[in-house]
Structures are given as structure tokens and as C-alpha cells.
Amino acid sequence: MNDYDDIINFPHYHAPGKPYMSGRDRAGQFAPFKSLDDYHTEISEAEREVMRDIWEDIDYTHEDF
Numbered sequence: 001m002n003d004y005d006d007i008i009n010f011p012h013y014h015a016p017g018k019p020y021m022s023g024r025d026r027a028g029q030f031a032p033f034k035s036l037d038d039y040h041t042e043i044s045e046a047e048r049e050v051m052r053d054i055w056e057d058i059d060y061t062h063e064d065f
Contacts, residue, residue: 014020
């Protein structure tokens, strides 16, 4: 028996008296998180620049290297 075998065939619950939410409205609930995409892009780019600077500053001729 798998973890969800006892509930997998239950019908989808819908609260009586409440209309179904449209796909557009449902997607709108997650729109605020879309703004984080640019933030993550900026962080990734900053990380690349820092790592590039670190690798450029390494003295490959040092005896311990």
C-alpha cells in the first residue's frame, strides 16, 4: 500500500456556494512571485561577476598552487 492509496480516488472537494476560480484568476494569485525572477537573475549575474573576479585574482604562479 502506498502513502496515498486511501485518498487517491476521492472526488475533488469544492466548497458549496463558492464559484470555481478561473484559470486567469488562479494564475493571478502567483503573479507577485513573478517579480522575483528578475531578482534571481540579478543575484546570479552578481555571483558570476564575483566568481570571475576571484578566479582572475588567483596567482597561478604561487608555489603553493
